[in-house]
Amino acid sequence: MNNVSISFFYFLWNCKLSCSDVKIYPNSLIILNLHFCNLHFLQMNLFYFLEFLENEFPSNYALKDDKIGIQIHSGNLEVDQLLIAYEITPEVIIEALQNKIDTILTFHPLIFSPLQTITQDERVGRLTTLLIRNKITVISLHTRFDVYPQGTSYMFAKALELDEIKPLFPINENQKYGMGACGKFGLGVKIQDLLSKIHNITQAPIRFSRSKKELIKKVAIIGGSGTSFLSSVINESYDAFITADISYHNFHIADNVFNLIDAGHYETESFIVSTLFNLLKSKLNESEISLIKSGTLTNPVYYYPNTDVIRKNQENFILNKLGE
Numbered sequence: 001m002n003n004v005s006i007s008f009f010y011f012l013w014n015c016k017l018s019c020s021d022v023k024i025y026p027n028s029l030i031i032l033n034l035h036f037c038n039l040h041f042l043q044m045n046l047f048y049f050l051e052f053l054e055n056e057f058p059s060n061y062a063l064k065d066d067k068i069g070i071q072i073h074s075g076n077l078e079v080d081q082l083l084i085a086y087e088i089t090p091e092v093i094i095e096a097l098q099n100k101i102d103t104i105l106t107f108h109p110l111i112f113s114p115l116q117t118i119t120q121d122e123r124v125g126r127l128t129t130l131l132i133r134n135k136i137t138v139i140s141l142h143t144r145f146d147v148y149p150q151g152t153s154y155m156f157a158k159a160l161e162l163d164e165i166k167p168l169f170p171i172n173e174n175q176k177y178g179m180g181a182c183g184k185f186g187l188g189v190k191i192q193d194l195l196s197k198i199h200n201i202t203q204a205p206i207r208f209s210r211s212k213k214e215l216i217k218k219v220a221i222i223g224g225s226g227t228s229f230l231s232s233v234i235n236e237s238y239d240a241f242i243t244a245d246i247s248y249h250n251f252h253i254a255d256n257v258f259n260l261i262d263a264g265h266y267e268t269e270s271f272i273v274s275t276l277f278n279l280l281k282s283k284l285n286e287s288e289i290s291l292i293k294s295g296t297l298t299n300p301v302y303y304y305p306n307t308d309v310i311r312k313n314q315e316n317f318i319l320n321k322l323g324e
Helices: 003-013 046-056 090-098 123-133 152-159 191-202 227-234 248-254 272-283 307-322
Strands: 016-018 022-024 030-032 038-040 069-072 081-085 103-106 137-140 163-171 174-190 215-225 240-244 259-262 290-293
Touching: 046 103, 046 137, 046 272, 069 123, 081 090, 081 272, 090 123, 152 163, 152 174, 152 215, 152 272, 163 215, 163 227, 174 191, 191 215, 191 240, 191 259, 215 227, 227 240, 227 248, 248 259, 272 290, 272 307
Parallel strands: 081 103, 081 290, 103 137, 215 240, 240 259
Antiparallel strands: 016 038, 022 030, 069 137, 163 174, 174 215
């Protein structure tokens, strides 16, 4: 019996089923005559939820070797209380316990590298132990959401009020999906005005290099770490490239080519939780699954000076998004 068949039987086991025509063929192909079926879900089946995520955020569009999908399976076969979070931290787990969460859907994966041991000696081991002990399943989207048509970079481009937003690097088999976003300021903006727009969104310090292009019209964006795409962006005629985690030497590469702007990793991805929440809320039946938007600020980076002011601004951003 293959995995699809096993998943299907778990599916049947977890719903009340009235069906006159379920046929199983020797090759494990299952034919379900939906015309005669009347399914009543008590809770959302885990495999149905995973199939929904696969249809919405195809895993084959994610970057190669990305850590996506189920990272920790608690053993539960239903998704009843779903917490949507940016990443896993001790505070997010506390938030999950307070809300009686059985599943956490995250953007950042918790487990990036294979675990040789699970101990209390390091961060991932401690968090993994806590999640298993409390029977919480963890599912990660990461670059599956990055390439989504209204994903990470699109949302930042929208906040900047760019026109003609589209994927920066479209996926060949589906041009609606793609890494990054690009767009235009119709009449152009000065570099200082662009920096001001970014700061109004991020409420955090910005690092940038200058070029001779004082008027910015065409803008490329990759939320989070995007410097691996720097050479590809340079080959295009953009006036500015907004991303994060830019090294000193990469600023040299971009010097006098275009305006290279480091707007912060967390900061350029700050729309993810609210966007995911609103998307899932519009597409899932809330009588089958309860959706909860994380209100925890997980950014480990502090800034000096104005440390408390910047931190408070980022906390207020999350609170504002919780109220939407």
